[in-house]
Amino acid sequence: MQLTETLRARRAEKDILLMTHLVLGYPSLAVNREVVRQMVDNGVDCIELQIPFSEPVADGPVILKANQEAISHGLKVRECLEFAAEMAATHKIPFLFMTYYNILFKYGVEKFFKKAKEIGIQGFIVPDLPPEEGEEYLNLAKKYGIAPVMIFAPTSTDMRMRELAGYGEGLVYCVARRGVTGAQTTFDAAFHDYLAHCRAATNLPLAVGFGIASKADVEVLKGKADMAVIGTATIRLVEGKGPEAVGPFIAGLR
Amino acid sequence: MIKPGYYGQWGGAFIPEILYETFRELNATFARCQADKTFWQEYVELMSTYSCRPTPLTYAENLSRHFGGAQIFIKREDLNHTGAHKANNVMGQGLLVKRMGKKRVIAETGAGQHGVATATMAAKFGFACTIYMGEEDVQRQRPNVFWMEKLGATVVPVTSGSRTLKDAINEAFRDWVANMDTTHYVMGTVCGPHPFPAMVAWFQSIIGIEARKQIMQHFGKLPARVYACVGGGSNAMGIFQGFLDDREVELIGVEAGGKGIATKQHAARLASPDASPGVAQGYKTMFLQDSDGQMCDTHSVAAGLDYIGVSPILTDLWEKGRVRFAAATDAEVMAALDLTIKQEGIIPALESAHAFVHAFKEAGSLSKDEAIIINQSGRGDKDIFTIAHAFDDPSWKAFIREKGKQYAAD
Ligand SMILES: Cc1ncc(COP(=O)(O)O)c(C=O)c1O
Numbered sequence: 001m002q003l004t005e006t007l008r009a010r011r012a013e014k015d016i017l018l019m020t021h022l023v024l025g026y027p028s029l030a031v032n033r034e035v036v037r038q039m040v041d042n043g044v045d046c047i048e049l050q051i052p053f054s055e056p057v058a059d060g061p062v063i064l065k066a067n068q069e070a071i072s073h074g075l076k077v078r079e080c081l082e083f084a085a086e087m088a089a090t091h092k093i094p095f096l097f098m099t100y101y102n103i104l105f106k107y108g109v110e111k112f113f114k115k116a117k118e119i120g121i122q123g124f125i126v127p128d129l130p131p132e133e134g135e136e137y138l139n140l141a142k143k144y145g146i147a148p149v150m151i152f153a154p155t156s157t158d159m160r161m162r163e164l165a166g167y168g169e170g171l172v173y174c175v176a177r178r179g180v181t182g183a184q185t186t187f188d189a190a191f192h193d194y195l196a197h198c199r200a201a202t203n204l205p206l207a208v209g210f211g212i213a214s215k216a217d218v219e220v221l222k223g224k225a226d227m228a229v230i231g232t233a234t235i236r237l238v239e240g241k242g243p244e245a246v247g248p249f250i251a252g253l254r
Numbered sequence: 255m256i257k258p259g260y261y262g263q264w265g266g267a268f269i270p271e272i273l274y275e276t277f278r279e280l281n282a283t284f285a286r287c288q289a290d291k292t293f294w295q296e297y298v299e300l301m302s303t304y305s306c307r308p309t310p311l312t313y314a315e316n317l318s319r320h321f322g323g324a325q326i327f328i329k330r331e332d333l334n335h336t337g338a339h340k341a342n343n344v345m346g347q348g349l350l351v352k353r354m355g356k357k358r359v360i361a362e363t364g365a366g367q368h369g370v371a372t373a374t375m376a377a378k379f380g381f382a383c384t385i386y387m388g389e390e391d392v393q394r395q396r397p398n399v400f401w402m403e404k405l406g407a408t409v410v411p412v413t414s415g416s417r418t419l420k421d422a423i424n425e426a427f428r429d430w431v432a433n434m435d436t437t438h439y440v441m442g443t444v445c446g447p448h449p450f451p452a453m454v455a456w457f458q459s460i461i462g463i464e465a466r467k468q469i470m471q472h473f474g475k476l477p478a479r480v481y482a483c484v485g486g487g488s489n490a491m492g493i494f495q496g497f498l499d500d501r502e503v504e505l506i507g508v509e510a511g512g513k514g515i516a517t518k519q520h521a522a523r524l525a526s527p528d529a530s531p532g533v534a535q536g537y538k539t540m541f542l543q544d545s546d547g548q549m550c551d552t553h554s555v556a557a558g559l560d561y562i563g564v565s566p567i568l569t570d571l572w573e574k575g576r577v578r579f580a581a582a583t584d585a586e587v588m589a590a591l592d593l594t595i596k597q598e599g600i601i602p603a604l605e606s607a608h609a610f611v612h613a614f615k616e617a618g619s620l621s622k623d624e625a626i627i628i629n630q631s632g633r634g635d636k637d638i639f640t641i642a643h644a645f646d647d648p649s650w651k652a653f654i655r656e657k658g659k660q661y662a663a664d
Contacts, residue, residue, distance in 0.1 A: 102532050103547050105531075153272035164271070
C-alpha cells in the first residue's frame with residue numbers, strides 16, 4: 001500500500017518520523033491552513049486531519065473542546081473534505097483522516113471511501129470501529145486502496161495485536177497509555193516492554209501517540225518505534241501562541 | 255448469521271481497542287452468571303430483602319372510573335429502594351462487580367435515579383463511586399445530587415456538549431478507558447455497546463416476570479396494553495419482556511415530546527420522523543442527529559428521557575412492529591401528573607408520567623372488561639423543584655425565598 005511504502009522510504013532516511021494532528025475547523029480552516037504549511041515546511045512526515053464529531057469519546061478535554069467549537073461554528077463535513085483535497089494537492093506528504101465511525105456511516109461508508117480516494121487521502125484512523133464491526137469498512141479499504149490504520153493499546157494481548165495487525169495497513173497506531181488524549185505519559189519499563197510487544201506483532205511502521213509533547217518524548221521513541229504522534233500539544237500551542245509558533249516547535253522536536 | 259449483540263440490524267459493540275480485554279472479561283462474567291441459576295436466585299433474594307420486590311401491581315380504581323374504559327393497573331417500580339426501577343439493574347451489576355473483583359464503580363445519570371441507585375449499591379458493597387451528570391441535570395435534579403454525595407459518591411458535573419445525559423455517558427467512558435483495571439462502568443440503561451443492552455434487559459426483566467404473574471392473579475387474564483416511558487428504554491424493556499410472547503398484548507413505548515414534535519425540541523427518536531440510523535456511544539440505533547451525523551440537542555422536562563439514542567432492542571421491536579411508539583409533551587405530562595396525584599394519591603416521576611399520558615388518552619376507548627398496565631418507573635419526589643416550578647406554586651416559592659434569605663444571612 002502507498003502509505004506503508006512512503007513511510008518506510010522516509011524512515012530509511014530518518015531515526016524517527018513525525019506525524020502531527022489537527023482538528024479541522026478549530027479555531028478555523030484558515031488557521032488550519034497556516035498550521036499545516038508550518039508543519040510541512042518543518043519536515044513532518046504525515047498529517048492526521050480530524051473531522052470533528054459531536055461525541056469524541058476517545059479524546060480528552062482539549063481535543064473535545066476543539067471538536068465541539070468547530071461544530072458550533074457551523075463546520076460541515078463537506079468543508080472538511082474540500083479542505084483536505086486542497087491540502088493533499090498542495091503538500092507532498094501523506095494525509096490521513098481521523099474521525100469517529102458515525103461520520104463515515106452517515107455520509108455513506110462507500111461514498112466516503114470513494115471521495116477520500118478521489119481527493120488523495122491515504123489512510124483512515126477510526127478509534128470507535130474495532131475490526132469486529134468493520135467488515136464493510138475493511139473490504140472498502142482494500143477496494144479503494146486506503147490504509148485502515150489499526151490501533152494497539154497497552155491492554156492488547158500479543159494474540160490480539162497479531163490479529164489486529166492482520167487487518168491493518170499503512171501503520172499501526174500504538175496508544176501509549178490508558179486514558180484519553182491530552183494527558184501526560186510516563187515512559188517507564190512497562191512502556192518499553194509494551195513497545196517491544198508491538199514491534200514483535202507487526203512489520204508495519206509503528207506510530208506512538210498520546211502524551212507525546214517534547215523533544216525528550218520523541219527521543220525516547222527512537223529505535224523503539226518508527227513515528228511519534230504529536231496531537232494535543234500543537235492545539236495547545238496554537239491556542240496560546242498562535243499558528244506562527246508551530247514551525248519552530250516542530251523544528252525543535254528532532 | 256446474526257452477530258452476537260445485534261438485534262436485527264441494531265446494536266453491536268463499537269468500542270475502542272483499549273477496552274477490548276475489559277469487554278471480553280465482562281462478556282465472560284455475564285455469560286457465567288446467566289448460566290448459573292444460583293446467581294439469579296441471589297439477585298432475587300437481594301431485591302426482596304434490600305429493596306421491595308416483588309413491587310405491587312396497584313389497581314387504580316379512581317382513574318379507571320374517571321376514564322370509564324379499561325381497568326387501569328400500575329406497576330409500582332417507585333416502591334423500589336431508592337425510588338425507581340434503576341435499582342434492579344444496579345444491584346444486579348453490583349453482584350457482577352463482586353464476581354469480577356473490581357473495587358470501584360462509575361456511572362452516568364440523567365434524572366439522578368441511576369446515580370443514586372449506583373451510589374447506594376457502592377455504599378452497601380464497599381466500592382468507591384464516581385457519578386457523571388450533565389450540568390443542566392445537576393441543576394434540575396438537585397435533591398438526587400445531595401443524596402449521591404451523602405452516600406459517599408463523587409458527583410462530577412459535565413460541562414461539555416449539551417450538558418445532559420449523552421455528555422455524562424461520554425465522560426463515564428473517558429474515565430473507564432483510563433481506569434478499567436479497577437473500575438466497572440455501571441451503564442444505566444439498555445443502550446451502549448454489547449453486552450450492556452442484554453445485561454440491563456436481563457436484570458430489568460424481573461419487572462415483567464412479576465407483572466405478568468400479578469395481572470393474571472388480580473384480573474384473571476392478560477392486559478390489552480402495557481405502557482412504559484422510554485428514555486434509553488430499560489424500564490420499558492423490563493416490563494415488555496413479560497409480554498413479548500403474548501402477541502395479543504399491545505406494547506406502547508412513550509417518548510419525550512418536549513415542547514411538541516413540530517418544534518424539534520423533543521427527544522422522540524421513534525415517535526417522530528426526526529431520527530435516523532447512526533453509530534454513537536458504542537452502538538447502532540436511531541439517533542437524533544443532523545445530516546452530517548452530529549448529534550442534536552434534545553429537550554424534555556424529564557432529565558431521564560432527554561437523550562439522543564434509544565435501546566437497539568427497542569428499535570428492532572419497533573421496526574418489526576411489535577412495539578408501538580408515541581410521544582407525550584411536557585404540558586401533557588404535568589396534567590397527567592396532577593390527575594394521578596389527586597385521583598390515586600400516587601406521585602409518579604416526570605419520566606413515568608409520560609407513560610400515564612398515553613394510557614389516559616387510550617383508556618376510555620377500551621372496554622371495561624379489559625385491563626391496561628402502566629409501568630410507574632419511579633417516584634416524583636426527586637422532581638419537587640421542577641414540579642413546584644411548573645405549577646407555579648406560591649407557598650413553595652415563599653418557602654424557598656425564606657430559606658434563601660436564611661442561608662444568605664449565614
Ligand atoms: C424514574 C425514571 N424513569 C425512566 C427513566 C428513563 O430510563 P429508561 O428508559 O432506561 O427506563 C429514568 C432515567 O433516568 C428514570 O429515572
